[in-house]
Amino acid sequence: MGHGKNHIVNYSTYIFVWLTLVTLTSLTVTVASLDLGFLSVLVALGIASLKALLVLLVFMHLRFDDRMFRIFVLISFITLLIFLVLTFFDYANIR
Amino acid sequence: MNQLVESVVHEHVHRDDVGAKIGMWLFLFTELILFGGMFLAYAVYRYQYGDFFALASKKLDVFFGLINTLILLTSSLTMAMSITAIRRESKKLSMLFLALTIFFALLFMVNKYFEWSAKFSSGIFPGSTELLNQPKGIIIYFGLYFVMTGLHALHVLIGMVILLVMFFYLKSDVINSDYYIMLENSGLYWHLVDIIWIFLFPLFYLIH
Amino acid sequence: MMLTDIKSGNGHNGEYIDFYNAPTKRKGIFKWIFSTDHKRIGILYLVSLLTFFSVAVIFGFLMRLELIAPGKTIMDPQTYNQIFTLHGVIMIFLFIIPGIPAVFGNFLLPLMIGARDVAFPRLNLLSWWLFILGGFVAVISLFLPGGPADTGWTFYIPYSVRTNTNVIPALMGAFILGFSSILTGLNFITTIHRMRAPGMSWFKMPLFVWSLYATGWIQILATPIVGITLLLVAIERWFGVGIFDPALGGDPILYQHLFWIYSHPAVYIMILPAMGVISEVIPVFSRRTIFGYKFIAFSSIAIAFFGSLVWAHHMFTVGMSGTAMWIFSLLTFLVAIPSAIKVFNWVSTLYKGSIELEPPMLFALAFIFNFTIGGFTGLMQGALSLNIHIHDTYFIVGHFHYVMFGGTGFGIFAAIHHWFPKMFGKMYNKRNAKISFALILGGFQLLYFPMFIMGYLGMPRRYYDYLPEFHIWHLLSTIGSWILIPGLILMFVNLIMALKKGQRAEANPWGGVTLEWTIPSPPSFENFEKIPVVEKEPYDFTHYELGEEVKN
Known part of the structure; x- marks a missing residue:
């Protein structure tokens, strides 16, 4: 017991991550309107993975656990x- | 005798927050793989019917999807903040953040309702004659769309119920600054629902 | 753990209340069906599983009877299709998959690692309730208009969305059972991570615990795939969304991929815990430490890993790409390596051991024999060219039953005979147990070995009727079932009699050295009066070599 009990994540960290997530979302919408051929699905998935990683590491505390x-x-x-x-x-x- | 019953009955219920968290993560993996099966189906069909998927995707309203993405991201933020708040012993703030999370979840569902009813009223739903007259790739696209976003919406609903229960636990001090693992685990569930949507959004709304 | 502890039963100086008589608030049957005690839940599972097993055995018996001669014997083709589906669904989903983890895992895991219960006792009870609910939903289709599903236990598309029989209850039943299985796996993994007694490092765990750990991971990472797949079939039937139905653009082969992504690892959910049982039984009755402990432990993990990569070897004839064919064939051969490591280690443990042929040991040795045949015939099917010849023939049926019945089934029987005195505090009649063993083993060989021959000669599986040239093999096989089933009946009657009239079993009737043998039989409600501190290796028989016997 006791792992991860000691670290309380600051509100500001969360807000920063949220801002990044929103930025990435607008990025993926913008990029989607460009015609990148087969690259477009890779870019979309890449951005989505990055967003998921942020949620996992910070919101879900994986970084601190x-x-x-x-x-x-x-x-x-x-x-x-x-x-x-x-x-x-x-x-x-x-x- | 009665005392013995009491002591024996209570013996097996021991508190292990890390254990509870391990259990929750293991459960989340099953959710992940559950959706993973559908993402696998999606990948196979997109590979086979790529052009039709791009065509059908144009019939979805990117605006609805974008708004719902932002709503879920923000709800994830308030969820995480709710946990920080309770650990800093501000119960009121924690309840506020949690209430906001539930509100955003509701907003997501309302949005989803309007989006789906728009589809239904234009004759696009599983088994509709309008849809059955389309090429097979488009039938599959909408089949996947309804099943995957539908199952995701079901998870949002379940999440809402769980968060509501947590709200009352917070209110009645069952969850407090020392014992908050239930809130943390509900949060993990909620974030997973968010992660699933993070992938659903570009895969259904942003194909060109 | 001191030697003296083993002898005196962990400091319970004769005075203790066993868990059957421990005080609870509930009365009668509620003492059982609402209990969160892992031991009671284990026994609940034992009773429910054996009930389902008996039903499925009757279906199997009827199938064999129908096949005794070409043409119609006792039932029409549609009934035959439904009976073999029910036989498969019940045996797989309601008996072998939950099998060892649900019964012996529940009862023994906390005892073996020195804990008072599993990590989530209430979740554990929920798994049992889900199990019963799933079984009920699956069986209810028997009584609905339309009759039970006739798709086989694999529910292959497109037939499963076309047939008018009650496929949905069977699908939903399997879905709920999957959930139950997931929760058991989740519970065990958490328990193993969090609740080992002080001093019990990972490499001091009994090998049965290792096998449960590996099994738990497969349950968690593979079961959801079949959950969603079966759900999609149900959705397909309800709404016609087109995800699998070829008429709407779906791909039936994709269904097979998804189905086998789970259902192949599922056979390792079935066999791994049985291997764990064998790893417990062999050292006890050889009075020797297990040979290659770490190899056996890691081979469980390796089987779980490689076993998840080989699913498409069920699909070599569906027209997959050549690349996929050879990759899956290669991976299939790789699974044989960790399996063989286990067999070699068991045999090496026997070498120069002081072997006692008690009933559990007999079943364990028969496991090795049957599993070797089942395993080798499995490799034959992994070879692409041979697979084309024997695909969907009785060769597969023979192989499957050698591994699943000859392997896991015998593993379960070994486990029942090994831990029966611990679970119930009674000893059964060993002579009767040995006679039943002989009948079961003999009947088993006669029942299933002819299947290899007729399969090789071209007899297709699942057929209601066959050419006269196969008659002799079917006849032999049916006669085998007439020997096997009396053996099973004798075994169960013997055990039930032991419950009533058996001699009281001591704490450690076999001379085992793992933790469950240090406590009285049956255990007390809290298992251990004081949580033990583990110092020794799990299979330390050095005291035996020094001439000290620890049986009592």
């Missing part, structure tokens, strides 16, 4: 990624 939680989250995201990649070994090569 025990390392174990970060490892757990990593494991589950990697699992999902593996499912995706292995499925596309089928789809990307045939249809």
Whole structure:
């Protein structure tokens, strides 16, 4: 017990993160109106991942919690990624 | 005898905040993978019907999606601030932030309601003749759209109920500056709902 | 943990109240169905699982009877389809998947790590209620107009959105059962992280605990996929959204991908805990420390990991891309490595051990035998060329039953015989147990081995009728079921008799050294009077080599 109990995140940190999130949102909407071809989906997903990372690390306290939680989250995201990649070994090569 | 019952019954309920948090995260992973299955389906169909997806996406109103994104982001902010507040022993402020979070959640649902009814009134809903006459890629796009955003909206609803319960716990001091793990775990759930939307928004509204 | 503790039963100086008689506020059946005590929940699961098992065995028996001769014997084809679906759904979702974790995990995990309960006792009770609810929903379709689903337990698209039978209750049942399974896994992982007794480092945990840990992660990371997939099938049936239905642009192959992303790891949810049981039983009855503790522990994790990467080997004939074919074939062969590590280590533990052929040990040895056959035939199917020949034949059915019944089923029987005295404080008749073992093992081989042969010769699975050339193999197989089932009946009757008339079991009838043997049988409500401090390795039998026996 006691991990993460000691750190209280400041309001200002949260507000800063929120401002960044809003900026990234407007960025992704702006970029979407440009024609980047196949890059556009990568950019959209990249920005979304960045936003998710911010929420995970700050709002969800991963940055301040025990390392174990970060490892757990990593494991589950990697699992999902593996499912995706292995499925596309089928789809990307045939249809 | 009665005292023995009492002591025995209480023995197994021990407090372990870190344990509770581990449990919550593990549960969040199941939610993540649950949506992950649908994102996998989305990826496969977008790969197969990319052009139709871009076409169908134009029928969605980016404005609705953008507003809802901002609403959810802000609700995440107030949620996180509510926890900081209770840990700094300002119960009133914590309740205020939590009430705001619930309000934003409600706003999201209202917005969603108008968005969906607009779709329904223009004849686009699963199994409608209007939709069935479209090419298959468009049927699939709207199938995924309704199922994924629908399931997400269901999670917002569940989140609202949980946060309401937390609000009353805060009010009655069940949650306090020493014991706030329930609020923290509800917050984790709420942020996950936000994260899912962060991905849903560009994948459905911003394809060109 | 001191040797003297093992002998005297952890300082309970004879005076204690076992958990059956511990005072509670509730009366009668409510003492059970609303109890949050992990031991009571374990026994609740045991009773419910064995009930479902018996029902599914009857369905299996009827299937075999129908197949005794070509053409119609006792039922029409539609009934046959529904019966094999029910047999599969009940056996898989209601018996083998929850199987060992729900019963023995619940009962033993806190005992083995020196805790008073699991991390979330109330959640644990909720899992049992969800289990019962899921079972009820799945079985209710029997009595609804339209009859039970006839899709097979795999619910393949497009048939599952076309058939008029009650697919949705079966889907919903499986969905709820998945939830129950997830909550059990979540509970166990948290328990293992947070509630180990002082001194019990990760490498001092019993191997059964390691296997539950690996299983828990699969339950959490794979089950939601099948949850959403089955939900999507139900949504497809209700609203026709087109996600799977090819008529609306959906892709039935995608359904198979999603289904097997869970359902292949699910077979490791079934087999891993059984491997854990074997790792407990073998050292006790060989009076030797386990060979290669860390290898067995890590192989559980490796099986969980690699097992999640091989799902598409169920789909080699659906027209996947060539790249996907060889990748999944390769990965399939890789899973064999950690599995084989376990088998080698068990056999090495036996070497120069002082082997006692008590009933649990017999079942454990039979597990190794059956699992080896099941495992090797699995590798044959992992090879692309051979897979095309034997795909969807009885070869698969034989393989599956060798692993799942010959493996997990025998693991469960080993576990029941091993921990029965601990759970109920009574010893069963060992002679009867050994006779039932012989019948079960013999009947099992006769029932399932012919399936390899007829499958190789081309008998397709799930068929109601067959060509006369397969008659002899089907006949042998059905005769096998007539030996197996009396064996099962004898085994259960023997155990039930032991509950009534069995001799009182001591704290440690087998001479085991893990923590659950240090406390009285049955345990007290709080398990340990004082939480033990662990100092030794989990399978330390050096006292035995010094000539000291710890049985009592």
